[in-house]
Amino acid sequence: MNEKMAAGRVPAHPSFAEAVKVWAKIGLLSFGGPAGQIALMHRELVEERRWISESRFLHALNYCMLLPGPEAQQLATYVGWLLHGTRGGVVAGTLFVIPGFFVILALSSAYALFQQTDWLVSLFYGLKAAVLAIVVEALVRLGRRALKTGFDRFLAVLAFLALFAFALPFPLVVIAAGLIGVLVTRHAPSLRAGRAKGERTPDLPSVIGADFAEAQPSWRRAATVIVLWGSLWVAPFVVISVLLDGANVYTDIGLFFSQMAVVTFGGAYAVLSYVAQQAVETYHWLKPGEMLDGLALAETTPGPLVLVLSFVGFMGAYRTPIGVDALTSGLFGAALATWVTFVPCFLWIFLGAPYIERLRANAALSGALSAISAAVAGVILNLAVWFGLHVLFDEVWRLDRGPLSIPYPNWPTLDAFALGLTIAAAALLLWWKRGIFQTLAICAAAGWLLRSF
Template sequence: MNEQHPAGLVPAHPSFAEATRVWAKIGLLSFGGPAGQIAIMHRELVEERRWISESRFLHALNYCMLLPGPEAQQLATYIGWLLHGARGGIVAGTLFVIPGFFVILTLSSAYALFRETDWLAILFFGLKAAVLAIVVEALVRLSRRALRTGFDRLLALVAFLALFAFAVPFPLVVLGAGLVGFFVSRHSPGQRQAAHAARAADLPSVIGADFPDCKPSWRRSAVVIAVSGALWIAPFILIAALAGSATVYTDIGLFFSQMAVVTFGGAYAVLSYVAVQAVETYHWLKPGEMLDGLALAETTPGPLVLVLSFVGFMGAFRAPVGVDALTSGLLGATLATWVTFVPCFLWIFLGAPYVERLRTNAALSGALSAISAAVAGVILNLAVWFGLHVLFGRVERLETGPLSLPYPDVATLEPAALFLTILAAASLFWWKRGIIQTLAICAATGWLLLLL
């Protein structure tokens, strides 16, 4: 059971070992894509342990939403950095990825060798329903704190409709909210007062209003760029030395390095492009295999962008160089993962000190506060999308002019999934069970239902 702290006292700063255990737990529980992962972190770090206050959590999340790459993994890196510096950020960000990476390696190997994924549906059926309930609970809690004014609620609604009903690109939604918040905060004292009230309402936390900032400097930035850049290009030097430059590994490294700097909005934003390139240009995948890879990534812990590890595995598996096919696949998946996530640490370690200083700038802080409201709409969109695909066997899309509205085929409603979602909601809202207990209850019940 997590330690509970008196509401009026600041909890003790966690030791590095204690934080490492918690980051490992979050990494193992990080099912359900970014919405579920942010929900789990919010529950663990804000509500139960109070290692970071609500306003500081949202401030960090706002910045991560603006970055390319998986926002939940970057948020873990950011908070780990605040708690224990660079080593804390490295451990938090790495442990967020490692469990899912090893699961993806195992499942990709089984897929490449046996081509069967039906057993995955049985294994993870109950977990997906539980994660849906966890996301809904977190969305309710987050909205109560992030949507304090009518202006905030309007921004959240507009963000949700733009994404859900009109398929507006994610970066435009977030940047638009930031610009609106910037100009409104400059000309509306009421919005600034609301932001101050939100910070004042925070419970005492380890990382709160008085937590010291890291002072940015050009020297520090140069060191971060040099170290991160060296780590980013190191695999290419090793590949060229051992296998030459014209190999599948070089193609994988270069392609996914490009993806690492354009994946705004997470994996879904680039999946269609990756699928086309992997099938038609590089011939790493056969038609339809991208959907199988997405199914693997959706039902395992870790960022959804780990689907790129599956693509790297299959590409190298089919074009081995100097090793057997399975070893080649493992190397391809590792390389794809490396060049995808090393830049994530660069964005955080380089930008976070400057973003922390923005908390004292009223206009820029207002921009990030507006992004907080939009993020509530973003998470609602993710939750609805996830819920549609958990509860229904088929989801259609209505295309009429600018309208691009997903809707379920009601005849494909999964009664067992609906029952498990209600069970998970009862476990969280009425029985007050923790995340681990809820996941275990739903996983076991789902396994029994499918067997029967």
């Protein structure tokens, strides 16, 4: 969209075909975990195309932060649903996952066959540096819009410290922010008075703005959503029970990752240690240390980091094939793990989003989500710092002293080339105004040359 478009003009509603192209682009470029993915969507949907206003984007993001599962994929589903109904949400959420799923399939197959991932390092070395620059740029922009009062900034700092310095559970931080928002709205509204005085920058006219038609939730619709998506969720178990008798690896994979789908608050890192322990000690799907290899594979692919679960499903089925060769069994295992991980995400959005939309005018809920919005800035900062530490340093240690649990770098292991690529990526984005795809491509090629030669 032309940036010089008149400020008072609402962009044309995108066609479904146009939206599909954009969702495919986002799915292909969504590197860097949730921080990078949210940054990419903000740039594409809010800033460049104005398909959704700043406030509506944050409102949707706040709801997705409260849900189990990958918040960025759910945010794409939410916005797709607002634009084009159920089919829009399905396409947006699916295209967010499909590119990364096929990449993780290929990488998992190569890993199982060759048992090494060194060849990935050179390929994705520069890519990670570019993503770090994209994340920092978007974090600054998001912070300017979401943190308009001293109280907002205070909440953001508290959320960051709770996660970064004390390693508190992600759901606890988000829920606490929401409760604080409700209490402040009811008993100390002056703390948020800056917004009422016009301190907040007004939204630019957008397709999904303040006047966008609200959804009409109903019990009948909710029942339909539960039956449809619940049936899709359990469908693989019906197929497995028909084709296979008794206990088998596919049933174990389906049940285990279905459980993970309802407890993965805060993304993959929140349950990573538990999944690794169960996969190694209980199910014997992985050998010790292989979970870290799977995480490395997932970090180098587009899409949600929780795709690491697809790697676990692949390896579990690969090592215990039933009726097919090992590689085909691994593909089935990865597909099953991915299915039961992401189908529930559509259920949460299609069931809850209409009610969240209708409650936008509710003062208590608005206060809660507004406070969560401020805390989310701190959450994303924590993710960005974590990502930055692991991109720029070869070793990251953790200081555990009493309630404190602070990650810090081993300074002599600073990677000067990674730092240089990150600065170059920032210059490409901010100084030369290059697009995301061009920046990623240039840095990926530069990184491969540096690591290879």
